[in-house]
Amino acid sequence: ARFVTVAAGQLGPIARTETRTAVVARLMALMRQAHANGCDLIVYPELALTTFFPRWYFEAQAEIDHFFEREMPGAETQALFDLAREIGIGFCLGYAELTAEAGVAHRYNTSILVDKSGAIVAKYRKVHLPGHAEHEPWRKFQHLEKRYFEPGSGFGVADAFGGVMGMAICNDRRWSETYRVMGLQGVEMVMIGYNTPVHNPPAPEHDDLSLFHNHLVMQSGAYQNGTFVVGVAKAGVEEGVDHIGGSCIIAPSGEIIARCTTKGDELALVRCDLDLCNSYKRTTFNFDVHRQPRAYGMIVER
Numbered sequence: 560a561r562f563v564t565v566a567a568g569q570l571g572p573i574a575r576t577e578t579r580t581a582v583v584a585r586l587m588a589l590m591r592q593a594h595a596n597g598c599d600l601i602v603y604p605e606l607a608l609t610t611f612f613p614r615w616y617f618e619a620q621a622e623i624d625h626f627f628e629r630e631m632p633g634a635e636t637q638a639l640f641d642l643a644r645e646i647g648i649g650f651c652l653g654y655a656e657l658t659a660e661a662g663v664a665h666r667y668n669t670s671i672l673v674d675k676s677g678a679i680v681a682k683y684r685k686v687h688l689p690g691h692a693e694h695e696p697w698r699k700f701q702h703l704e705k706r707y708f709e710p711g712s713g714f715g716v717a718d719a720f721g722g723v724m725g726m727a728i729c730n731d732r733r734w735s736e737t738y739r740v741m742g743l744q745g746v747e748m749v750m751i752g753y754n755t756p757v758h759n760p761p762a763p764e765h766d767d768l769s770l771f772h773n774h775l776v777m778q779s780g781a782y783q784n785g786t787f788v789v790g791v792a793k794a795g796v797e798e799g800v801d802h803i804g805g806s807c808i809i810a811p812s813g814e815i816i817a818r819c820t821t822k823g824d825e826l827a828l829v830r831c832d833l834d835l836c837n838s839y840k841r842t843t844f845n846f847d848v849h850r851q852p853r854a855y856g857m858i859v860e861r
């Protein structure tokens with residue numbers, strides 16, 4: 560057995576005016592509770608330090624950049640890293656990353672994995688940016704991720720917590736390729752934060768199915784790749800927009816083995832035996848024995 564006791568650290572709404580310091584205090588409270596319950600690792604939502612700002616159209620880049628982190632850890636987030644190291648727990652954190660590459664500014668919807676020593680052992684930048692790039696006033700609220708972020712380059716895995724760990728962010732979880740690319744790298748636990756409005760303006764007829772679709776895609780991703788999946792919501796009515804909860808921990812069987820039932824700050828936790836992945840990776844989803852890549856070419860054509 561290779562046990563990793565993991566917590567889904569679900570967050571309720573973050574107000575636009577809420578300071579990073581106040582949010583970090585909420586994250587630290589969940590981290591302490593997770594540690595008190597024997598957790599090795601806590602997974603936080605996507606963009607966990609601020610309100611989900613892509614719901615608004617901003618003209619001024621300076622106003623947009625208020626929501627971004629220029630360094631990680633920074634002044635307000637250092638306390639979270641210090642607590643993690645002090646009590647010996649790792650974490651996965653989503654945030655808006657502003658970085659300079661060869662003197663050019665780049666902005667990503669980012670997630671990092673931090674180990675029990677407080678070291679960043681993996682960084683992932685969201686590949687599937689949903690929504691739209693221009694202001695669309697017909698919508699009750701905007702979804703301007705295509706405007707505010709650049710897409711990341713791909714899905715990697717990291718050796719940490721005694722297993723093979725992977726990350727994805729929100730809309731990524733709806734695309735089967737997300738899990739398969741990590742599955743081909745032997746992933747045993749995929750950590751996915753999300754901010755998902757109940758209402759999807761382009762397809763309101765899907766609204767009643769938003770929780771079902773949330774679980775459907777993560778359960779299938781888990782089963783089809785023999786991996787645990789941890790899905791963690793920023794939930795509740797945030798600046799007037801209702802977001803689903805449904806944070807959960809899913810076994811390689813595809814079964815939901817723990818879930819949150821509120822739409823506030825809440826923990827769900829499971830002692831996961833990563834060896835259970837082999838029951839699927841060595842049989843039904845033994846890729847080397849059963850996959851037929853020569854038949855799949857269309858998937859990677861432009």
Ligand code: ING
Nearest residue numbers: 689729730733753754755756759
């Ligand atoms: N949010 C939503 C998500 O993929 C969405 C956007 C909702 C797309 C419903 C399609 C349908 O969960 C983010 N942040 O990706």
